[in-house]
Amino acid sequence: MISGTTALFVWTLRADSRSVWPHVVRGGFAFMMLFTLSLAWTNTFGSTRIGLRYFETICYLNILLISVAGISYFSTAVTEEKDAGTLALLQLAGLSPLAITLGKSTSRLVSALMLLAVQIPFSFLAVTLGGVLWQQLLAAWAALAAWLILTANAALLASARCATSGRAAAIAGSAAVVFFVLPAVTRTTITAIPAAVLPNALMTVLRNLPAAIEVLSPAVRIEIILNDWDKTSFVSTQFWLSLLLATLCFGISTLRLTAWARNASATDSEAGPMKRRMPIERCWRLPLMWRDFHFYTGGWPFFAVKFFSGAAVYTAFVVIQYVGTKQWSFSLNGDFGWTAMLLFASVLTVEVLLYSSGSLFSELRQSTQATIAMTPCSPTSILLQKAAGCVVAILPSACWSLLTLCISYHSVTTLVDIETIVVWTLMLAFSSHVAALLSLCTRWAALPLTVLISFFAFFIIAGPVLTIPDVVDRIAITHNYRPSRAFAWAITAFWTWLFTLLPLQLWIRDQWIKLSRQ
Amino acid sequence: MLFFPVPQTKITSCRLLQKKTDRSVLKKQYTVMPAITRDTVPAIFVNQLSHAFRGHQALSNVSFCVLPRTLHAFVGPNGAGKTTTMRMICTLLQPNRGEVEIFGSNIKSESAQIRRRIGYMPDHFSMYRQMTVAEYLDFFGTAYGLTPEQRDRVISDVLNLTDMDGRRNDLISGLSRGMQQRVSLARVLVHDPELLLLDEPASGLDPRARIELMEILRELRRIGKTVFISSHILSELADLCDAVTIIDRGHVRYSGPMDLLLESPAQQTTWNLRLTTALPGIMDKLRTLAAVTEVTEPEFSNGRDFTLQLAEGLTGNDLLRELVPLDLPVASIGQQRRHLNDAFMDLTTRGVPV
Numbered sequence: 001m002i003s004g005t006t007a008l009f010v011w012t013l014r015a016d017s018r019s020v021w022p023h024v025v026r027g028g029f030a031f032m033m034l035f036t037l038s039l040a041w042t043n044t045f046g047s048t049r050i051g052l053r054y055f056e057t058i059c060y061l062n063i064l065l066i067s068v069a070g071i072s073y074f075s076t077a078v079t080e081e082k083d084a085g086t087l088a089l090l091q092l093a094g095l096s097p098l099a100i101t102l103g104k105s106t107s108r109l110v111s112a113l114m115l116l117a118v119q120i121p122f123s124f125l126a127v128t129l130g131g132v133l134w135q136q137l138l139a140a141w142a143a144l145a146a147w148l149i150l151t152a153n154a155a156l157l158a159s160a161r162c163a164t165s166g167r168a169a170a171i172a173g174s175a176a177v178v179f180f181v182l183p184a185v186t187r188t189t190i191t192a193i194p195a196a197v198l199p200n201a202l203m204t205v206l207r208n209l210p211a212a213i214e215v216l217s218p219a220v221r222i223e224i225i226l227n228d229w230d231k232t233s234f235v236s237t238q239f240w241l242s243l244l245l246a247t248l249c250f251g252i253s254t255l256r257l258t259a260w261a262r263n264a265s266a267t268d269s270e271a272g273p274m275k276r277r278m279p280i281e282r283c284w285r286l287p288l289m290w291r292d293f294h295f296y297t298g299g300w301p302f303f304a305v306k307f308f309s310g311a312a313v314y315t316a317f318v319v320i321q322y323v324g325t326k327q328w329s330f331s332l333n334g335d336f337g338w339t340a341m342l343l344f345a346s347v348l349t350v351e352v353l354l355y356s357s358g359s360l361f362s363e364l365r366q367s368t369q370a371t372i373a374m375t376p377c378s379p380t381s382i383l384l385q386k387a388a389g390c391v392v393a394i395l396p397s398a399c400w401s402l403l404t405l406c407i408s409y410h411s412v413t414t415l416v417d418i419e420t421i422v423v424w425t426l427m428l429a430f431s432s433h434v435a436a437l438l439s440l441c442t443r444w445a446a447l448p449l450t451v452l453i454s455f456f457a458f459f460i461i462a463g464p465v466l467t468i469p470d471v472v473d474r475i476a477i478t479h480n481y482r483p484s485r486a487f488a489w490a491i492t493a494f495w496t497w498l499f500t501l502l503p504l505q506l507w508i509r510d511q512w513i514k515l516s517r518q
Numbered sequence: 519m520l521f522f523p524v525p526q527t528k529i530t531s532c533r534l535l536q537k538k539t540d541r542s543v544l545k546k547q548y549t550v551m552p553a554i555t556r557d558t559v560p561a562i563f564v565n566q567l568s569h570a571f572r573g574h575q576a577l578s579n580v581s582f583c584v585l586p587r588t589l590h591a592f593v594g595p596n597g598a599g600k601t602t603t604m605r606m607i608c609t610l611l612q613p614n615r616g617e618v619e620i621f622g623s624n625i626k627s628e629s630a631q632i633r634r635r636i637g638y639m640p641d642h643f644s645m646y647r648q649m650t651v652a653e654y655l656d657f658f659g660t661a662y663g664l665t666p667e668q669r670d671r672v673i674s675d676v677l678n679l680t681d682m683d684g685r686r687n688d689l690i691s692g693l694s695r696g697m698q699q700r701v702s703l704a705r706v707l708v709h710d711p712e713l714l715l716l717d718e719p720a721s722g723l724d725p726r727a728r729i730e731l732m733e734i735l736r737e738l739r740r741i742g743k744t745v746f747i748s749s750h751i752l753s754e755l756a757d758l759c760d761a762v763t764i765i766d767r768g769h770v771r772y773s774g775p776m777d778l779l780l781e782s783p784a785q786q787t788t789w790n791l792r793l794t795t796a797l798p799g800i801m802d803k804l805r806t807l808a809a810v811t812e813v814t815e816p817e818f819s820n821g822r823d824f825t826l827q828l829a830e831g832l833t834g835n836d837l838l839r840e841l842v843p844l845d846l847p848v849a850s851i852g853q854q855r856r857h858l859n860d861a862f863m864d865l866t867t868r869g870v871p872v
Contacts, residue, residue, distance in 0.1 A: 282656065283653070283656045283657050283669075285660065287658075288661075290660075291646065295648050366644060366645065366646060366647070367642050367643065367644040368644045368645070368646065370605075370610055370640055370644065371638075371640065371644045372661070373610060374608060374610070374638050375633070375658065375661035375662060376630065376633060376634060376661070376663065377661055516610065517605065517611050
């Protein structure tokens with residue numbers, strides 16, 4: 001068992017070290033440290049707590065990246081073998097379930113821990129800059145490492161359970177969203193619901209639920225370490241509980257791997273007359289749009305589920321608002337408006353990133369790129385059709401985001417102004433392009449890399465996007481152009497497309513053509 | 519060894535058989551093929567094709583020609599350059615040097631036009647496994663710009679041809695490998711291409727599925743399609759194909775009619791005789807024949823099979839003239855042909871120094 005595990009572990013590490021991308025990512029992380037330092041310096045110039053702000057930014061960025069990696073990188077540990085049909089070969093080669101889960105997960109975990117390790121020496125600059133102690137630094141890194149181990153093993157569980165990488169990523173992503181969103185949603189719900197509406201026992205459970213979930217939250221733990229260091233110890237419940245849950249996930253994955261793999265392969269290779277229960281409509285005039293909408297994003301059934309879920313969520317907000325204010329209003333006021341907007345925008349963001357990172361990759365996974373390239377559709381047409389299929393799929397969340405913005409405009413703008421919404425839209429467009437491009441270059445790390453690149457790009461894109469409308473506006477007013485503001489935004493949109501999106505679009509097209517020829 | 523009139527220098531016209539002598543040679547060799555005229559345009563014309571990947575020379579001056587409405591085999595060991603050549607012919611890859619013409623159209627300048635006339639089946643499974651058979655074909659029919667009515671008709675036709683009629687509503691993921699391969703073939707036929715490029719279509723198929731596939735290919739030739747097929751199943755190719763191109767390490771070792779390749783000069787005087795029953799002393803009787811220089815009995819023949827070596831300059835007629843008076847219970851008699859496996863081994867790396 002040991003030799004098999006070691007062979008699998010060494011092979012994975014060797015493949016990782018030979019590939020260029022992991023080294024690029026590690027270099028990217030080092031660059032991120034430098035960038036974060038300059039950011040902290042600019043934001044807190046003259047303050048004595050530059051080090052604290054610098055380290056705080058690094059920590060929150062790492063939480064985000066680890067969570068996204070859980071969805072994409074770790075959740076494919078076992079499913080990539082299932083996708084390639086090699087899991088059975090590994091089992092035939094005498095590898096036990098423990099050897100497979102250890103060999104497949106440990107190498108990825110080590111790669112990810114190395115990414116954290118790269119940052120540790122740089123982070124000690126924070127002590128020199130002031131505002132944070134070296135003990136706080138180490139405690140924070142321990143909390144992040146525990147979160148990484150938990151994420152990796154929870155994703156491993158999803159990977160062992162699911163038949164395909166797509167399903168594993170979807171389950172891991174849903175779990176991550178629930179983990180981060182549920183405490184806030186529960187708190188808002190409890191505040192809005194009058195005491196007599198729900199039974200006492202349920203209210204007690206609901207009151208304790210956010211705190212129970214947040215015991216595991218790295219964000220809460222980091223906040224405590226950095227702001228209330230005197231009241232906490234070096235390792236806390238978050239650390240030990242994360243390790244315990246990670247061990248549990250690993251144990252279940254190992255014990256159930258053979259049974260789950262057998263079920264998956266039985267379903268996959270069922271040679272009988274498998275017929276789809278729900279018929280799918282006739283192919284559209286744009287076949288790839290039809291293909292992506294129906295067979296990649298879930299088609300009309302999933303579209304309807306998303307649309308009616310959005311309606312249910314909005315209605316729930318309206319009802320909760322009524323219970324609190326005793327006044328029926330379709331427009332959400334106070335905190336309800338921006339909370340709903342934030343929820344819909346988050347779902348939209350996750351959907352856009354998942355679809356853009358997976359749409360082209362799904363063709364590579366099925367080796368269909370050459371077959372499609374042989375049709376009379378041009379590469380540009382193929383890419384546009386696939387994008388259009390995904391755009392149809394995101395319409396429910398886009399519609400509910402837009403509807404919430406329009407109906408509850410005043411509530412939403414108490415949190416964010418319209419310029420921020422425009423920048424967010426542009427960043428979403430930019431990130432989707434980056435994710436699509438990376439999905440053609442790397443295997444499964446497209447999503448975490450997109451988050452990383454988008455973080456830096458935000459500072460490069462947001463500045464000009466926010467400045468150019470003002471400049472153009474003033475010039476337009478000087479020359480008596482009306483409406484000047486619309487003209488300014490049109491110029492900004494054109495500029496953004498020309499200098500950020502167009503080069504990415506051309507790059508994606510070239511990469512697609514290159515892969516079609518392989 | 520190139521039997522087709524492939525010019526060694528750059529040519530300005532792709533018209534085949536510019537020379538009278540070439541036409542007469544090909545007419546003689548291709549008795550089974552439709553009449554070749556001065557205006558016959560080759561389905562595939564490959565001239566001095568060379569290509570390198572990162573310093574590795576995959577193809578070196580590859581030249582051959584595939585005539586329309588024929589089944590042309592493309593064989594070679596692994597890594598010989600078959601798939602690279604196929605991908606260039608189907609316009610997916612641009613050659614570093616040389617030219618490829620499909621029905622007279624150059625792949626560099628007229629790739630869009632060519633793609634409508636060819637159907638390419640890659641050497642690996644590339645299917646949307648979550649679709650049903652009908653949805654998959656409908657998808658590609660739409661991609662090729664067919665109207666819904668045309669698609670309905672074509673889908674029925676190709677499913678009928680590939681004997682998949684009863685499986686149109688089955689999910690592709692639920693089909694066996696052989697059936698998936700037939701669906702792939704149906705997909706290739708959806709836009710009614712004139713030329714089919716099939717890269718290893720029989721790989722991984724069981725004998726039954728392979729035989730069924732070969733039957734379909736025969737049917738395709740009968741309805742006038744040109745089929746260019748790469749495969750490792752040499753025994754079936756020999757019976758199936760009109761012509762063959764053998765490639766090894768990027769060099770064409772032979773390109774021409776299958777019959778010419780299998781007729782080895784050394785074996786022209788070797789005949790196989792099979793009797794319906796074993797007769798005592800038959801070996802001695804056969805040795806007395808004046809036309810026969812040597813008689814051998816193959817292993818496991820049960821005294822019924824014999825190999826006869828004729829004297830130099832004699833033909834089958836001479837042998838028959840002497841056999842008839844013996845009044846033997848003959849089951850069959852025929853000239854021994856070289857097997858494609860032997861020809862392949864002789865021409866590829868082991869037989870020919872590279």
